Amino acid sequence: LELSMDLTVDKNVEKAVQFLKKEVLRTQEEANTMDKQASHEYRQLLVRSIHQCTVKYPSVAGLIVPVLSEYLVEPGPSAVDVMLFIREIIVKEPQLHDVILAKLLEVFGSITSARVLRVMLWVLGTHSNTVEEATNTVDAIKAAVGPLPLVPVEKNATPGKGENGGADAEADAAKLTTTTLNADGTYVTTVTDSGPVLPTSGELPLRNLLVGGDFFLASALSNTLVKLVLVIKGDENKQTKNKLKMEAMELINEVLSLGVKSNPAIDNDSHERITLCLTLLQNALSPMAQVLIDDSPKAFVDTVQSATATQSDSQADRQQPTVPVDAGLKFTQLTKDKGNKLEEEMEVEDVSLAGSSAKGKKSVFVSRLDRVVQLTGFSDPVYAEATVLVNQFDISVDVLVVNQTADVMQNLSVELATVGDLKLCERPQAYTMAPKEQINMKVSIKVSSTETGIIFGNIVYDGAGPANERSCVILNDIHIDIMDYISPASCAPTAFRSMWAEFEWENKVAVNTEIKSLREYLDHILKNTNMKSLTSDSFIQGECDFLSANLYAKSSFGEDALANISIEKQPDGNIEGFVRIRAKTQGIALSLGDKITMKQK
Secondary structure: OHHHHHOOOOOOHHHHHHHHHHHHHHHHHOOOOOOHHHHHHHHHHHHHHHHHHHHHOHHHHHHHHHHHHHHHHOOOHHHHHHHHHHHHHHHHOHHHHHHHHHHHHHHHHHOOOHHHHHHHHHHHHHHOOOHHHHHHHHHHHHHHHOOOOOOOOOOOOOOOOHHHHHHHHHHHHOEEEEEEEOOOOOEEEEEEEOOOOOOOOOOOHHHHHHHOOOHHHHHHHHHHHHHHHHOOOOHHHHHHHHHHHHHHHHHHHHHHHHHHHOOOOOOHHHHHHHHHHHHHHHOOOOHHHHHHHHHHHHHHHHHHHHHHHHHHHHHHHHOOOOOOOOOOOOOHHHOOOOOOHHHHHHHHHHHHHHHOOOOOOOOHHHHHHHOEEEOOOOOOOEEEEEEEEEOOOEEEEEEEEEEOOOOOEEEEEEEEEEEOOEEEOOOOOOEEEOOOOEEEEEEEEEEOOOOOEEEEEEEEEEOOOOOOOEEEEEOOOEEEOHHHOEEEOOOOHHHHHHHHHHOOEEEEEEOOOOOOOHHHHHHHHHHHHOOEEOOOHHHHOOOOOEEEEEEEEEEOOOOEEEEEEEEEEOOOOOEEEEEEEEEOOHHHHHHHHHHHHHHOO
């Protein structure tokens, strides 16, 4: 699918979308024969591919929106992807506004996912701009919530006493008494309430979520009701507005009462927000109500644009530099004619490449100098240093050996060994070195996984003289940094959460740093771990005493590395918190944790 999306252009985008649409329909038709989990995963991949097509070519959105909206009722991450896709399309393609609203209202009562409902309520509250649309949305919400009250009213156990005697008598009259005969000849009298039968949770998913204690969803519902009432203006619509206002206040008040009576009780944040919504309905002319009406659409558009920018950055990261088909290949080793003009041009190009930096990166020559590791001391008989070049699946070690003595060294060989998932491909051959002579030898090491490794060894040789004693020089260890295999990458929030729940290896690192700024600490971790923040800058900008961000990276072997930073600034100015790392393999989790522990100060 990724290859197909990369090959999609203006000429074939409609055919590609039509094919993806058929595949989505096929997963629905073969739902009974296919594995349920595999079907959901395949449909999720199809939805993301369609989303990627519409980001590049928004004109094809009209072909796919009616089909995808049918999958909002399914549980799982695919429904969330579809809802986020529709949220973006309603901003980019205004001509589909009426079609999208009609489809959302059609499936609103069948949605089972709380997150899909929250996004859908935001879309409906922001884009229901007419009296008819606001009325239809309120009616859909009322139908999805069901009859009030949300919790049955408790009746007194002792009827006919006190001030409520008449009401209790009526309650008793509403009870149904049934007498049954047991097998042993005894009678059993059963008293049941003959009041109205409330709908079950399976019939009304929204009601089930509210009664189950999802007060974050309740606050989103209250906010949407306020927007739908305040959007109606004009004296000719005053009666309709008052009717919707009373219905909205009744529902919000019932939700607030449910939160107070439930166990556990409603959280303070949701209680404050729902109370504010009730206050805004009572004071529709307050400045706060006007701010809600004016700034809510702007926040909606900003969120969509931020998500689109993140996807664009992800696609830009995957794009590789292209070389024209007719570009020449230059082999400097094969040019023998020193007076050739072509060679002179190549030498100038090589020098400019070594002395300049492209796109802010270090030059090739300087980067090789940074990778030089001294293996022996200057006072040892044999001086050795190595240049370690890490490729995608192997490591090339270029070893320079210098004979610092005035004697001939015979059968000199470099013996290397590895620790970790490193495998020595070949052993260097033995050499005979004259006094003060230097030689270069190359060693290839195969890498099989992403984790920190160690290369160690020694140099052995036969000394001069009749004794011809075997001498040995111990080499310093070469540590292979895991950062050479990890590069920043992007993934969808739903994919991140899915992998976070799936991966079993976790490394929890306590924050211990002298950095005082939360954002500076986050940038410091990103720089030293080659990871990318999936949390948008708009969510973490400004000054605050706490910060939470998700980080993601991918290794050369296709392995995923996840991290979450949760830090807080204490009153004394120090930063406390944890960095949690999760990966599918133990090596990545441990190596990244060690890297953060070493670099965070």
